[in-house]
Amino acid sequence: MKKVILISGASTGFGRYIAKLLSSNNFKVYGTSRNPTKYSGFEGLELLKYDLTTFKDSKKLVEKVLSIEGKIDVLINNAGSGFVAPIEEMSIKDAKHLFDTNFFGHIDLIQAVLPSMRKNKSGMIVNITSIAGYNNIPFGSIYSASKYSMECLGASLNMELKDFGIRVVNIAPGDYRTGIFDKRMKTNLNINSPYYSRYKKFSETVKYNMDKQSRDPIEVAKLTLKIIKRKNPGIHYIVGHFLQKFSISLKKILPEKLYQKLIMNHYKI
Numbered sequence: 001m002k003k004v005i006l007i008s009g010a011s012t013g014f015g016r017y018i019a020k021l022l023s024s025n026n027f028k029v030y031g032t033s034r035n036p037t038k039y040s041g042f043e044g045l046e047l048l049k050y051d052l053t054t055f056k057d058s059k060k061l062v063e064k065v066l067s068i069e070g071k072i073d074v075l076i077n078n079a080g081s082g083f084v085a086p087i088e089e090m091s092i093k094d095a096k097h098l099f100d101t102n103f104f105g106h107i108d109l110i111q112a113v114l115p116s117m118r119k120n121k122s123g124m125i126v127n128i129t130s131i132a133g134y135n136n137i138p139f140g141s142i143y144s145a146s147k148y149s150m151e152c153l154g155a156s157l158n159m160e161l162k163d164f165g166i167r168v169v170n171i172a173p174g175d176y177r178t179g180i181f182d183k184r185m186k187t188n189l190n191i192n193s194p195y196y197s198r199y200k201k202f203s204e205t206v207k208y209n210m211d212k213q214s215r216d217p218i219e220v221a222k223l224t225l226k227i228i229k230r231k232n233p234g235i236h237y238i239v240g241h242f243l244q245k246f247s248i249s250l251k252k253i254l255p256e257k258l259y260q261k262l263i264m265n266h267y268k269i
């Protein structure tokens with residue numbers, strides 16, 4: 001019997017790569033998008049309409065998959081959005097929306113899926129977090145906080161679900177060539193803003209890194225496939241460019257002020 005996968009945000013980026021790779025490896029895949037009719041190329045898998053931020057569609061989504069398949073073996077919490085802004089000038093409404101998308105929406109979907117996984121005494125929840133959840137960068141506070149929150153949630157949830165045969169895995173990617181950079185929420189600063197010049201330099205460096213140094217998203221899809229096939233997966237996985245992964249170790253061993261200096265040098269601010 002095929003394993004059934006539900007993955008949020010399968011229309012583009014990691015979600016699309018993961019959904020297609022799993023589907024071609026004999027998994028039955030249900031992906032989601034806010035506008036499924038906008039996307040093509042999903043032969044052999046289903047793309048269902050779903051918005052994480054409404055908090056009223058998760059149960060319906062899960063019931064739909066359960067009514068067809070009778071089970072969900074793996075939930076992949078992948079949907080997400082980027083957000084950059086100086087803290088002083090960010091809109092609280094935007095910050096809350098980002099947290100709804102990257103954190104609370106996932107809790108809503110996890111709550112909807114868990115009763116059936118508990119009943120089956122088996123299941124796996126995979127959270128796509130970010131290296132940004134391990135590191136702090138200027139102007140990226142809310143995104144990092146949302147991803148750090150998912151890392152914490154995943155680790156706690158793994159302990160809470162131990163007796164029910166359900167595993168929770170966090171995958172933290174570095175920079176990959178998906179559409180996230182161009183679609184990210186951002187605050188457009190007025191030229192008179194005291195942050196204008198540093199924010200501009202920061203944004204230019206992020207764009208340069210994304211254009212020149214970001215990696216092929218298939219890597220994350222392949223890692224996800226490997227993890228899902230494992231009987232005894234780990235809890236945290238970090239995937240990306242060596243330097244991005246190394247920066248996490250550096251943060252642990254360097255004095256924090258020195259580490260912050262390196263980060264600011266990196267972003268040329």
Ligand SMILES: NC(=O)c1ccc[n+]([C@@H]2O[C@H](COP(=O)([O-])OP(=O)(O)OC[C@H]3O[C@@H](n4cnc5c(N)ncnc54)[C@H](OP(=O)(O)O)[C@@H]3O)[C@@H](O)[C@H]2O)c1
Pocket residue numbers: 008009010011012013014015032033034035050051052053078079080081082101128129130131172173174175176177178179180183
């Ligand atoms: N790319 C990177 O470098 C990178 C690095 C670390 C972590 N990540 C994380 O990887 C995940 C996937 O991002 P990506 O890079 O693949 O970007 P992406 O191509 O922009 O994909 C984002 C996906 O999330 C969905 N989504 C966005 N807002 C949603 C909402 N309110 N409700 C439901 N679905 C929503 C989108 O679907 P629709 O627009 O069709 O609804 C889309 O399928 C995110 O959690 C992101 O934070 C990305």
